[in-house]
Amino acid sequence: MENTHAEADHRSSRRKYCGGVRAEDLDENFPVVNIDSNALDAVRLLAEHRLNGLVVVTDTSETPYAVLPASQVVRFIVPGYVQDDPGLAGVLTESMADHAAEKLSGKTIRDMLPKQRQHIPVADADDTIIEVAEVMARLRSPLVAVVKNDKLHGVITASRLLAAALKE
Amino acid sequence: MENTHAEADHRSSRRKYCGGVRAEDLDENFPVVNIDSNALDAVRLLAEHRLNGLVVVTDTSETPYAVLPASQVVRFIVPGYVQDDPGLAGVLTESMADHAAEKLSGKTIRDMLPKQRQHIPVADADDTIIEVAEVMARLRSPLVAVVKNDKLHGVITASRLLAAALKE
Numbered sequence: 001m002e003n004t005h006a007e008a009d010h011r012s013s014r015r016k017y018c019g020g021v022r023a024e025d026l027d028e029n030f031p032v033v034n035i036d037s038n039a040l041d042a043v044r045l046l047a048e049h050r051l052n053g054l055v056v057v058t059d060t061s062e063t064p065y066a067v068l069p070a071s072q073v074v075r076f077i078v079p080g081y082v083q084d085d086p087g088l089a090g091v092l093t094e095s096m097a098d099h100a101a102e103k104l105s106g107k108t109i110r111d112m113l114p115k116q117r118q119h120i121p122v123a124d125a126d127d128t129i130i131e132v133a134e135v136m137a138r139l140r141s142p143l144v145a146v147v148k149n150d151k152l153h154g155v156i157t158a159s160r161l162l163a164a165a166l167k168e
Numbered sequence: 169m170e171n172t173h174a175e176a177d178h179r180s181s182r183r184k185y186c187g188g189v190r191a192e193d194l195d196e197n198f199p200v201v202n203i204d205s206n207a208l209d210a211v212r213l214l215a216e217h218r219l220n221g222l223v224v225v226t227d228t229s230e231t232p233y234a235v236l237p238a239s240q241v242v243r244f245i246v247p248g249y250v251q252d253d254p255g256l257a258g259v260l261t262e263s264m265a266d267h268a269a270e271k272l273s274g275k276t277i278r279d280m281l282p283k284q285r286q287h288i289p290v291a292d293a294d295d296t297i298i299e300v301a302e303v304m305a306r307l308r309s310p311l312v313a314v315v316k317n318d319k320l321h322g323v324i325t326a327s328r329l330l331a332a333a334l335k336e
Contacts, residue, residue, distance in 0.1 A: 127257075136242045141239055159236070
């Protein structure tokens with residue numbers, strides 16, 4: 001957490017001398033989930049809106065706590081013994097395998113996050129397209145959360161960023 | 169390549185004893201790009217259709233050669249010296265930074281792929297949801313290509329897979 005905040009502070013304190021499109025011009029509204037909310041509700045949100053990830057927040061801060069890519073949420077429908085031995089996936093019977101809802105019930109978003117906190121794909125509201133792209137590519141994230149005055153301002157997806165870059 | 173094919177062969181040769189939803193029931197049509205095609209056209213495709221990735225094929229085979237996530241394509245709008253030193257992203261002037269189209273012109277999809285070939289997120293047409301989920305989570309891919317009779321049959325995104333898992 002310290003690293004991520006240090007990075008954000010450093011970035012936002014730097015003066016920008018040039019015009020052009022900024023992160024806050026590009027970002028979009030995006031569903032946000034609380035870290036202590038129900039994991040199954042979050043999966044429904046991803047599924048229904050066909051999102052490629054979710055921004056996770058806590059009760060104590062309005063800045064994003066984590067970004068949870070949909071491809072990682074998928075891990076939670078894979079039984080632990082299949083994660084340990086992928087070859088077992090093919091020999092599971094349906095009754096053993098397909099109870100995603102059961103596996104998730106009683107779990108929270110917190111349970112779905114990696115035990116060790118990761119770098120968060122976050123950009124400052126006045127970051128340029130290149131700055132957002134650098135963060136996205138480095139953290140291999142399908143989306144970047146944009147923060148303005150310590151609050152989540154919106155989210156930029158990879159395809160949205162590419163569309164903006166082509167227009168420049 | 170050998171590893172990936174060996175894995176696919178192993179998976180498809182295994183008999184399935186159970187019913188239920190299979191990869192071929194879930195997959196969707198998805199744009200496919202040839203490895204020697206224009207990189208800029210591929211970026212336009214990602215941007216216009218808001219895709220989270222592309223399936224790459226070659227002239228010599230109808231099976232997928234690679235999957236290129238949109239978050240990795242984004243890397244190509246970041247200048248090399250910013251990739252080496254992320255701190256430089258913020259001090260770039262617009263004229264230095266924002267010529268994505270120029271950076272991509274003359275490049276092919278092949279130029280955008282990692283030098284060393286990666287494991288491909290691919291599933292067999294009769295794979296179960298759990299098998300598709302296992303591949304997606306392990307390779308941290310936003311999509312999985314589904315192959316039937318050595319041909320690309322369609323693509324399953326993470327959100328599509330989650331929607332299917334909830335319905336089981």
